[in-house]
Amino acid sequence: MNLKQLEYFVAIAEEGQVTAAARRLHISQPPLSYELAQLERELDTQLVRRGPRGVTLTEAGRLLYERARRILAMATATAREVSSVGKGLTGTLCLAVAPSAAALAPGARLAELAGRAGQVSIELREGTVPEVIELVGSGIAEVGVVRTPFATQGLRVRYAPAEPLVAVMPPALERGAELEVGLAELSDVPIVCDRRCAAQLGRDVFCLTEDERTTCSCAASGLGVGLVPRSLLAVCDTGPCYIKTVTEKDLASRAAVIWKADRALSPLAERAVALLGELS
Structure with missing residues (x-):
């Protein structure tokens, strides 16, 4: 074979x-x-x-x-990595990103690399947090961007500051104070969120999504109150919805740049990690 x-x-x-x-x-x-x-x-x-x-x-x-x-993806990644050794800032960077970090990476953070177009290219892969970790662990992606909570075994991690969960509230479902809302105040409204968030809530969720951008879309259409990390608002159209910070601080999360602990990064991946920084 x-x-x-x-x-x-x-x-x-x-x-x-x-x-x-x-x-x-x-x-x-x-x-x-x-x-x-x-x-x-x-x-x-x-x-x-x-x-x-x-x-x-x-x-x-x-x-x-x-x-x-x-196997084919790993073979391609290996050939790309071996080819880049000793060539400096050239080649292809395979970057894996979870939807919950879509507003933080890649975007403008890697814009510097666009100035090296022709010498540098980016292959962007998207997946759930476990899928991104698998891509990094298997060597298919050199660098990943995920969101807590996740298992850090075998990874090197650079965390962003914690950011709160926000409620994206259709006008008909508005609850809470002017800028904040507690979970108890949302007990009588349908909740829309991803599986990671649902696991933390400890209550029934009306609509489960795989992508926080879909969560915002559902809220904007009036399906329910969407719960997403605050940074996602930068890449989502929330329509007429009210945006309020969820007061429960234990629901705050952190985005993180990850790479394999026992793997030497290529010069291009090292530069990408530096550019992504702490994702603040």
């Missing part, structure tokens, strides 16, 4: 047809079918089921597809 075979298999899995995969790979169909057959023989298992309308993955095929995507 080699990288070429894995690349071919991923194309077949994603296209659902050998013919379409061959077009995507810019090769003819026979060698692609041959490599698939070779891969199945080597692994001694059926990876796809062939039908009149294309192919579907077997259980073994689905497992290989997930692993192959990760």
Whole structure:
């Protein structure tokens, strides 16, 4: 099993047809079918089921597809990192960012690197906090930006100052004082928030989201009171909603820049960490 075979298999899995995969790979169909057959023989298992309308993955095929995507991404990251060693501030930076930190990275913080366009490029990946940590831990991304709480084992971390949770309140659901609101005052309104926030609240949540920007969108449409970190307001349209600070200080969170503890950063990644700073 080699990288070429894995690349071919991923194309077949994603296209659902050998013919379409061959077009995507810019090769003819026979060698692609041959490599698939070779891969199945080597692994001694059926990876796809062939039908009149294309192919579907077997259980073994689905497992290989997930692993192959990760292996190919790691191979690309490794080649990129090795190529950049000794070249200084050149190459591609793979930066992984959680939606809860979208207002803090990358944005203007990395604008300096835009002046080196042609020598430097950025590959931006987005995912939940666990997904970003996995991308950094596996070496696919050199640098990640996440938000507390998260497990720090195996990571080096640079924290931003704590920032409060804010309530994005449709006019019909306004509660609390002019600038602040307590959770007790929100007990009779539907709450919209992401899973991380919901786990901290200790109460039923009307609508769970994966992305705090979606939380703001739901609040702006009147679906409920959205709870998000204050910095997210910079990249969200909250429409006619009132914005009030949630008074419970134990719900405050901190954004953080992370990188793998046992990995030497490339010069480009080191510069990116310096530019991101404390995300304040």
